[in-house]
Amino acid sequence: MASIDHVALPSPRVSDDMSPEERRDISWQNDDPGQESIPLRSRSPSGGAFNRPLVSQKKAPNIGELRKHTLGLWLISLYAVIAVLSWSITCVLCYQPVGIPTYFDQVGNYSRSQYDTSDGWRKVATIGNSVIAAVSIPITSAICAKAAAVYCQRISTAKAPPLTLRQMLVLADQGWSDSGVIWDVFRPSTSRRTRSPLLIFASVLVAIAFLIPVLQGALVSTVNINILSTEDREFTPVVIGQQITPGILAGTYNSSVMDNIISATINGRLSDKQPYLWSTSESGLNVNSLGANLNSSLSFNNLSKELFTSTVPIGTDTGVFRNLALRLNVSVSCTSVAQSDFPSSCPGANPLSQTFSNINDSNPTPFDDIANPRYRARICAPGNTVASPWQFTSDRQDVYEELWLDFQRTGQGPGAGIFGFEDGGHNYTQHCFGNSTLGYFELPSYWNGHIAGELFDKVPLNGPNLSYHNGDPSQLTAGSPLGIASPGVAGPFLTAIVAVFGPNTFFDTVASNSNYTDADQLACMQLRYPFTGLSFSNGYIAGVPPWNQSDPSLNCPSHDPSDDPVPPLLGALLGWLPNFGDPAKATAALTLATYAASNAILNVGPGLQDFLLLACAGSGLQKPTMSVATMVVITLLLAAQLAGLAFLAFYASRHPSWTESLDAWAMLRIGAEIGSDVPAVSALKAQRATILDEQKGWVGDAGVERREGQVEWRELVLGGRERVRGRAMYRIIRD
DSSP, rough: OOOOSOOOOOOOOOOSOHHHHHHHHHHOOOOOTTTOOOOEEEOOOTEEEOOOOOOOOSSEEEEOOOOOOOOOOHHHHHHHHHHHHHHHHHHHHTOOOOTTSOOOOOOOSHHHHHHHHHHHHHHHHHHHHHHHHHHHHHHHHHHHHHHHHHHOOOOSSSSOOOHHHHHHHHHHHHGGGOOOHHHHHSSTTTEEEETTTHHHHHHHHHHHHHHHHHHHHOEEEEEEEOOHHHHHHHHHEEEEEOOOOHHHHOOOBHHHHHHHHHHHHHHHHSOOBBTTEEEETBBOTTTOOOOHHHHBBBBBOOOSSSSESSSSOOOOOOTTTEEEEEEEEEEEEEOOGGGSSSSSOOOSBBBEEEEEEEESSOOOOOOOTTTTOOOEEEEEEEEBBOOOOOOSSSEEEEEEEEEEEEEOOOOSSSSSSTTTTOOOOOOEEEEEEEEEEEEEEEOOOGGGGBBBBOOOOOOOOOOSOOTTTTTOOOHHBBBBBTSSSSSSOOOOHHHHHHHHTTTTSSSHHHHHHHHOOOOOOOOOOHOOTTGGGGGGGHHHHHHHHEEOOSSSSSSSSOOTTOOOOOOOHHHHHHGGGGGSSHHHHHHHHHHHHHHHHHHHHHHHOOOEEEEEEEOOOEEEEEEOOOOOOHHHHHHHHHHHHHHHHHHHHHHHHOOBBBBOOOOOHHHHHHHHHHHGGGGOSSSOOGGGTTTTHHHHEEEEEEEEEEETTTEEEEEETTSBBBBBOOOOOEEEEEO
């Protein structure tokens, strides 16, 4: 049995049941048994038939079975393997290396060679996606062409394809890749004479084949990341500090922080760099250069920023390690209230309660006695000033503390009774609040874009794609090996109040030495004003009135100034206290003190010796990245394309066909079939050839059977009335 590639399209044999019109219209092939292949006939201009052999006539006609063409199945199989494998590897690599469960390994369980193997798969996927991008449209068009050859022949006895010769020609021209044809098919005003279901289906597949590489190129990118390999873990970590926990804070003694805070309120300036002061948008700088971090530290020149204090210097970057660190967020606000609101007794287990006054109910002095001015300053900070408020937990903790501050002083003229002070612009009662929040945040690293993370309400549990190098709950909640300190350190705001108004402070010293003696000269000379950083000479906060230093350098005489109506220490205090009468100035001053307290609380004591904070630059690795939406869309498009091509390839291979594709040789025989109805060689456009719309556009069985010796064979014709038979013998022409 001869294998075939193409089948000639002779006209059917004349039979007795044909009408005269059918007999006249048919062009017969020459039945000469000596011809080598089938001679095709055309009709003469007068309608009569004449013989025009296209090949020599030496041998009997060749006959054979039609062949099924399976090349489309091989093409789609190879294409699908490369496309699916390349895209699957790309998607997997977006989330984890091949053979490694995560990029976020914080232990260093995998060697550099394992990551290199994964990178090799990335290169394979890149090459595969590039190959698919190059061959996607050609492969799609080739499979559609093979399906068109079967589509344009009759495969059913019951129903003929609704196809004209024009539609057949468009499929032969692979119109699914022609923008002009597509526009003619889909534009609203077109007659759509070229439209066919296969053309529309193939056009959609070509559009998808074009769209997938475009989306991959535009939305899938490659980024450089740093990973922790076994080699990095063993040779490159840098120690940046020890772990500080709420349990460590509970074991900090009050005395270890107070001197630092008092010194900070006296010596600090607004422009001083604060190495442990962060803003929420602060990024890490250099994991190996603390100096670089300190040079870019923040200051208090702009308190409008959202600032917090941490246990590590600003800008600390941990590289490929993900580390958690404690932070303290503080906020202070002050409001002027009525004097009657001041608490009659200061509540709390161990509050700070101070009264400094020369008022004597039993021995009042005249209001006009300038040698004996009347004054009273009262301090009330409720709560417990010698106990830590922090619990042994890694969860967020909030502490709310408050301060009442009342200052009254007589004027120079007559006034009311002992407690009826005249307001000479200095009298006030302030109610201040300090809110402090303690918790963990993620330090800047490669994994969070080198940006300090938000404060966690609850520290996330370690998982495959989110784990912390120091994320062990026992490490985050460990206590001080010395236990709970007594006296301990209160919250930042209450600690700051004690540092400003408590023992060994400017206020306490003056209140204890209001009657100046020679013995107090040393104390006078050693005193320095808190909050000089808010004065004109050191710059001041925008929108906040400058701190008034009425006597910035105390004049401390060597003798008893008994003739001075206002001794130096008393005058210094009476000139300092009125600054708190402005809520904005009081808020600024206490904010500075609270930040100083936060820094001292977090950074004066040693951390856990067994838990170190480490940084490591890691090793570079490339990985693809895309959004979830991109992954879903491209995956669906690829699945739709492969399903459509597989359907067409199976359709093309399931039915035997007279030609593998509607190529030039096949269309030459179609042209010979319709003979003189085809216009002569000229500039006539196909749109004007009405024969293309009138002529049937499919190939079918002629419906007659002929015999050549012992062999029965059939013929194919354009517009055949019967289906093409799979096992029948047909007259053929070899390529």
